[in-house]
Amino acid sequence: MKPMRNPLGKHVRDKFVTGVWLGIASILLVSSSALASDQRHHSAADEEAAVRAVIAQWVDAYQALDARRIAALETPDVQIVDRFGDLHRPSGTSENEKLWSEAFQMVRRDTTPAKVTIDRIQFLTADVALVQATWKFGEGILLVDGDSIPPFSQVDTYVVIKSHGVWLIAAHNMQERKP
Secondary structure: OOOOOOOOHHHHHHHHHHHHHHHHHHHHHHHHHHHHHOOOOHHHHHHHHHHHHHHHHHHHHOOOOOOHHHHOOOOEEEEEEOOOEEEOOOOOHHHHHHHHHHHHHOOOOOOOOOEEEEEEEEEEOEEEEEEEEEEEEEOEEEEEEEEEEEOOEEEEEEEEEOOOOOEEEEEEEEEEEOO
């Protein structure tokens, strides 16, 4: 004789199995959301670190008066507004290197480097960041002709873009900070 199946038991079992599957699916959904959020957080932190690194490399090249390294960290069509308000649009890396090289020819090598602080990084898109940094030239800038620029501070704004996986400076605006 075959045992009788309890239709109510099947219903309870089916509900239980469905509940277990819903529970597992919920755990997987919450875990994957948390993991994706964590990956986005790490990705954003990694991108900010990369932007900070390109600015730090640029500052290091500037303080070393190394026009070639600066030009390598900028896009070929970089736009620069210098501290006097003049717009420079070099057409290519070699012209940009020449622009910086000519500026550095006026500066004595023993000039005390500026103290630079990154004040803010704001991502406008995943591939475009706006960076604001304060430069403090506490002892001014010594010039090769014997003159000097007295101590001053400036706020520099950089537009940094990611192109082909590499962060580069696309625009740079230098603004003297008034007392």
